[in-house]
Amino acid sequence: MRTYDFNPLWRSTIGFDRLLDLVDAAQHANEDSYPPYNIERLGEDRYQISLALAGFAPDDISLTVEQNVLTVEGRKDNGNRDYLHQGISARPFKREFNLAEYVEVKNATSDNGLLSIELVREIPEAMKPRHIAISRGGPTKVQQSQPTAA
Numbered sequence: 001m002r003t004y005d006f007n008p009l010w011r012s013t014i015g016f017d018r019l020l021d022l023v024d025a026a027q028h029a030n031e032d033s034y035p036p037y038n039i040e041r042l043g044e045d046r047y048q049i050s051l052a053l054a055g056f057a058p059d060d061i062s063l064t065v066e067q068n069v070l071t072v073e074g075r076k077d078n079g080n081r082d083y084l085h086q087g088i089s090a091r092p093f094k095r096e097f098n099l100a101e102y103v104e105v106k107n108a109t110s111d112n113g114l115l116s117i118e119l120v121r122e123i124p125e126a127m128k129p130r131h132i133a134i135s136r137g138g139p140t141k142v143q144q145s146q147p148t149a150a
Contacts (some may be wrong), residue, residue, distance in 0.1 A: 002090040032036060034093055035074075049097060054113035055088050061115060063108055070097040070117070102127075 037051045053074060054059065062073045075092040100121065107118040 015053070034089065034091070035095065037095065039097075045123075047119040047121075049117040049119065051095065051115045051117075052113065053110070053115050055090055056110075056113070056115075058110045061110070063105070063117070065099070065105055068099045068103075070099055070102065071095070072097075072115070072117075 035051050035053055037049060040048045040050070042048055049070075051072060056074050056076055060076045061076055062071075064071045064073075070096045073093065076090045078090055099119070102123050103119050103121045105117060106120045109116050
């Protein structure tokens with residue numbers, strides 16, 4: 001059996017604690033697959049999460065964002081129905097999505113049992129790379145100032 005020494009990796013990951021925590025959590029996550037969902041890239045900084053929520057009305061669904069975690073929760077009241085066969089799942093659910101920095105939820109729509117959540121990454125101007133022009137010219141001379149007598 002082979003063992004790996006991850007100490008060099010941990011030394012070079014200053015500031016990536018959250019990323020490492022997410023990787024660790026993903027490895028130990030419960031593999032609940034309800035409700036099924038898709039994540040699409042619509043553009044360079046635009047994304048969409050689509051969840052299949054047949055039978056859930058918009059009032060049955062709750063969306064919250066807290067500390068870069070988007071939480072989608074659903075709870076449906078079936079009343080006192082007496083089903084002979086219930087093939088459409090109506091169980092309560094909670095699905096969490098970890099959002100990258102500067103990703104914001106812009107809109108959410110429900111249509112034909114499909115919940116669509118629009119996400120946009122908006123990087124602040126101060127964080128965007130900028131081009132600095134280099135001017136042509138000769139070397140500049142620095143003049144020393146002479147001390148003045150008081």
